[in-house]
Amino acid sequence: LLVVVEPGSHTPELAIAFSGNAAISSRRLDAEVERRRLAVSAWLRPRDLEAAITALYQQQGHLAATVSVGDARLEGRRATLPVVVDAGPAFVAGEVSVTGATARTSAEVRTTFGVASGDSYAPEAVEAGRQRVDALYRKAGFGRVAVRVGRQVDRTADDWRDKAIY
Numbered sequence: 001l002l003v004v005v006e007p008g009s010h011t012p013e014l015a016i017a018f019s020g021n022a023a024i025s026s027r028r029l030d031a032e033v034e035r036r037r038l039a040v041s042a043w044l045r046p047r048d049l050e051a052a053i054t055a056l057y058q059q060q061g062h063l064a065a066t067v068s069v070g071d072a073r074l075e076g077r078r079a080t081l082p083v084v085v086d087a088g089p090a091f092v093a094g095e096v097s098v099t100g101a102t103a104r105t106s107a108e109v110r111t112t113f114g115v116a117s118g119d120s121y122a123p124e125a126v127e128a129g130r131q132r133v134d135a136l137y138r139k140a141g142f143g144r145v146a147v148r149v150g151r152q153v154d155r156t157a158d159d160w161r162d163k164a165i166y
Contacts (some may be wrong), residue, residue, distance in 0.1 A: 013078040016042060016049070021085040029083075032056050043072065043081060050083075057087055061121035064088030091121040103140055112136050126151075135165060 016033060018026045032052060033039055042049035046069035057065035072084040093115055098106040110116070113129035130149050137145035 009074075010151045011074060011077060011079040014039070014043065014082045015078060016083060017080050018053075018083045018085060021087070022062060023087040023090070024056065024085075029053060029056070029085075042069065046081070050082075052081065053085065057085070059123055061090045062090075063091045063121065064086045093117050093121065103142060105138060109133055109136070 015045055016030070016039070018029050018107050021029060033042065033049070036048075036052050038052060050067045050069050053067045054065050057067070065088050066086045068084050070084065073080045073082065095117055096110055096113065096115060098109045098113075103110075112132050114132060115125055115129050119125070124130045126149055134145060134147045137147070
């Protein structure tokens with residue numbers, strides 16, 4: 001076997017440059033890159049960086065966010081990996097529907113769930129609400145309750161709709 005290495009020019013400074021990211025600061029995006037250890041691997045697997053930043057935007061309610069990594073730019077001793085973010089709209093809750101709530105009223109389940117029409121979308125709030133409804137039923141003696149929350153995104157209306165199924 002013969003291993004031939006052609007290192008090319010030396011570029012000691014590597015940078016990831018975000019643009020279009022008004023909803024989340026570059027500082028926070030840089031921190032996410034570090035947290036996920038993508039500072040070097042992003043150059044080899046840009047799709048991993050795109051997925052990580054897209055997921056962060058979705059956690060902040062930007063369900064239609066898109067992220068694209070461009071071709072690296074060489075400028076002297078610095079190589080820059082451009083990342084373009086299109087956050088899309090910040091989604092809010094549309095109608096919150098409840099089905100299967102026989103031991104409690106739909107109104108009580110919606111109140112316990114705690115996410116109302118017009119609220120900003122936040123996955124953590126949806127999960128916390130699901131857990132509260134689960135606890136409500138378990139405290140009432142329904143030890144085998146199953147609480148599921150389904151999301152239907154209406155991208156034309158810039159909102160999301162949660163349907164809780166029990």
